[in-house]
C-alpha cells in the first residue's frame with residue numbers, strides 16, 4: 700500500500716509542484732488549501748500523471764479542522780499520514796510601523812502556528828508507526844531578511860526554523876525526521892502578486908545563478924528530504940536560492 704503524504708498550501712505553485720513530485724514518488728497525496736479552485740487544478744495534475752490523491756479544503760490555522768481533515772484523509776486514502784509538507788504561507792510587504800495587529804496575527808498564524816498545528820496533528824500516528832517525515836517550507840527570510848515580505852514574514856519564517864530544530868530533536872528517537880527548506884526568490888503567484896516583473900528581473904540578475912528559482916526545483920529538494928536517501932538528515936534547513944545566501 701502507498702504511504703500517504705499531506706501537502707498544505709497545495710493550490711499554490713510550490714505546493715502543487717510538491718504534490719505532483721510526491722505523487723510521482725509513489726505517495727498517495729492528500730492536498731489541502733483554502734483555495735478550492737487551485738485544489739481542483741492540483742488534483743487534476745496528479746491524476747493526469749496516474750497518481751492517487753484526495754483534496755480537502757483546510758485552513759491551517761484551525762486546529763479542529765486539521766484534526767477532522769486527518770481523520771478524513773485516513774478513511775479516504777486508507778492510511779495514516781506518513782509525510783507532512785507544511786507549505787501553506789501568506790505574505791504582505793507592509794512596513795513595520797504600518798502593520799495592523801490583525802495582519803501580524805494572520806502572517807504569523809498561517810506561516811508558523813499552522814506549521815505547528817499540522818505537525819502536532821500528524822505526530823501521534825507517526826510515533827505509533829515509528830516512522831515519519833515532516834518538511835517545513837521556511838525561506839531565506841528565516842535566515843536573513845525578506846526581500847519582498849515584511850517583518851512579520853521574516854519573524855514567522857525564522858520561527859519555523861526554530862520549530863524545525865526543536866521538533867526534530869524531540870521526535871528523532873521515534874524514527875521521524877523534521878527538516879526545513881529555505882527557498883530564495885521562486886517564480887510563483889506569491890511573488891508576482893507582490894512585486895513588479897521589473898523588480899523580479901533586477902533581483903534575478905543579482906543572484907550568482909542569475910535567474911529566479913522554479914517551483915519544481917523546490918519540490919525536488921522536498922522529495923529528497925522525504926526519501927530514504929535522507930534518512931540521516933534531521934533538524935536541517937536546506938537552502939535553494941541560486942547562491943543568493945551562502946551561510
Ligand SMILES: NC(=O)c1ccc[n+]([C@@H]2O[C@H](COP(=O)([O-])OP(=O)(O)OC[C@H]3O[C@@H](n4cnc5c(N)ncnc54)[C@H](O)[C@@H]3O)[C@@H](O)[C@H]2O)c1
Pocket residue numbers: 707708709710711712713714731732733734737757758759760785786787788789790809836837838839881882883884885886887888889890
Ligand atoms: N515564492 C517564493 O519566492 C518563496 C520563497 C520562500 C518561501 N516561500 C514559501 O513557500 C510556500 C509556498 O508559497 P508559493 O510561493 O507557492 O505561494 P502561493 O501563494 O502560490 O502558495 C501559498 C498557498 O498557501 C495557501 N494558504 C494561504 N493561507 C492559508 C491558510 N490559512 N490555510 C491553508 N492554505 C493557505 C494559499 O491559498 C496558496 O495556495 C509559502 O510558505 C511561502 O512562504 C515562497
